[in-house]
Amino acid sequence: xxxxxxxxxxxxxxxxxxxxxxxxxxxxxxxxxxxxxxxxxxxxxxxxxxxxxxxxxxxxxxxxxxxxxxxxxxxxxxxxxxxxxxxxxxxxxxxxxxxxxxxxxxxxxxxxxxxxxxxxxxxxxxxxxxxxxxxxxxxxxxxxxxxxxxxxxxxxxxxxxxxxxxxxxxxxxxxxxxxxxxxxxxxxxxxxxxxxxxxxxxxxxxxxxxxxxxxxxxxxxxxxxxxxxxxxxxxxxxxxxxxxxxxxxxxxxxxxxxxxxxxxxxxxxxxxxxx
Numbered sequence: 001x002x003x004x005x006x007x008x009x010x011x012x013x014x015x016x017x018x019x020x021x022x023x024x025x026x027x028x029x030x031x032x033x034x035x036x037x038x039x040x041x042x043x044x045x046x047x048x049x050x051x052x053x054x055x056x057x058x059x060x061x062x063x064x065x066x067x068x069x070x071x072x073x074x075x076x077x078x079x080x081x082x083x084x085x086x087x088x089x090x091x092x093x094x095x096x097x098x099x100x101x102x103x104x105x106x107x108x109x110x111x112x113x114x115x116x117x118x119x120x121x122x123x124x125x126x127x128x129x130x131x132x133x134x135x136x137x138x139x140x141x142x143x144x145x146x147x148x149x150x151x152x153x154x155x156x157x158x159x160x161x162x163x164x165x166x167x168x169x170x171x172x173x174x175x176x177x178x179x180x181x182x183x184x185x186x187x188x189x190x191x192x193x194x195x196x197x198x199x200x201x202x203x204x205x206x207x208x209x210x211x212x213x214x215x216x217x218x219x220x221x222x223x224x225x226x227x228x229x230x231x232x233x234x235x236x237x238x239x240x241x242x243x244x245x246x247x248x249x250x251x252x253x254x255x256x257x258x259x260x261x262x263x264x265x266x267x268x269x270x271x272x273x274x275x
Contacts, residue, residue, distance in 0.1 A: 002136070003098045005091075007082065007119070008107040009033060017088050019095045027094065029087035035078055035117060044070060045118065075123030075130060082122065092124075099129065103137040107206075141170060141208045170206040174223065174234045178215040178241035210234075215241070 006018040018028045037045070048067040052060055083092045095102060106119045119140060120132040132138040212220055227233050 003095070003102040005095050005102055005104045005135075006107065007105070009117075010109050015082065017082070017091055019091045021094070021098065027087075027091050029085065029091055031082070031085050031088050033081055033117075035081040037074075037116065037118070041070070041074070042116075071121055072123060074118065075121035076125040078117070078119070079122045079124055079131075096124070096127075099131065099134050100136060102135050103139070104131060104135045105139050105141065107141040137210065137213070139208055139210050141206050170208045171236065172208045172210075172227075172232065172234045173236040173238055174210050174212060174220075174227075176212045176215050176220060176237065176239045176241065178239075 001020075001022055003019070003021045006016070006020075008016045008018075010016075013033045014030065015033045016028065016030050018026065020026045044067050048064060048071075052064050052067075056064070083089050108117070108119075120138065122131045123129065124131070210223075212223060224234065224237075
């Protein structure tokens with residue numbers, strides 16, 4: 001079983017934290033998240049992630065350096081707010097040694113203040129580790145109900161008790177971002193944000209958005225085959241890239257693909273409009 005750290009934020013500032021290392025070892029804590037971004041901070045982040053990354057130059061490098069320091073401080077502040085209570089700190093002490101093997105799932109309500117929190121910035125101030133870059137996987141899901149984890153559900157589980165069995169499962173999206181660096185490349189964070197924002201406005205209970213790491217054909221095949229084997233295939237494969245698409249070894253020969261990679265299994269066609 002893959003160790004999983006769930007953080008669920010319902011309406012308002014209530015959050016549930018759960019770390020599952022095995023079917024019989026599961027710890028849950030509840031807390032109050034006292035964190036928000038001011039308008040100036042939001043504008044700085046938007047400038048850095050969009051304008052600066054799209055058109056970097058020497059004149060704005062100093063300002064970008066200041067924003068990067070701000071990102072670190074924001075990540076540390078968010079981490080401290082999430083793991084502020086003793087029970088939450090105990091969960092992190094157990095999860096930290098397994099971080100490289102852990103799947104982190106962030107589940108937030110459709111409330112704009114909740115979805116605007118930069119969860120990907122969470123940073124342990126003691127070690128300097130950024131959780132989203134060191135974890136085996138980092139996902140964010142919209143449409144969580146208050147107390148979801150405390151009730152025993154997970155971000156990838158079946159509907160919780162009290163919900164109708166016929167309720168539609170979350171829309172599962174796999175993002176493949178494979179772009180060489182360059183001034184002509186659009187900032188991938190903008191593409192992801194537009195995708196999530198557009199889907200959040202649809203009449204659907206929730207969605208799961210995963211980012212493929214590393215963005216290679218071999219890893220893509222492995223992830224899709226694993227999802228099919230678990231009975232949770234992806235509904236949408238969103239590819240963001242251009243130029244040559246290849247997965248080669250250092251000597252220039254094609255990399256060996258896993259067994260079954262000749263087909264890329266997605267779920268069956270869903271009803272409704274598709275784009």
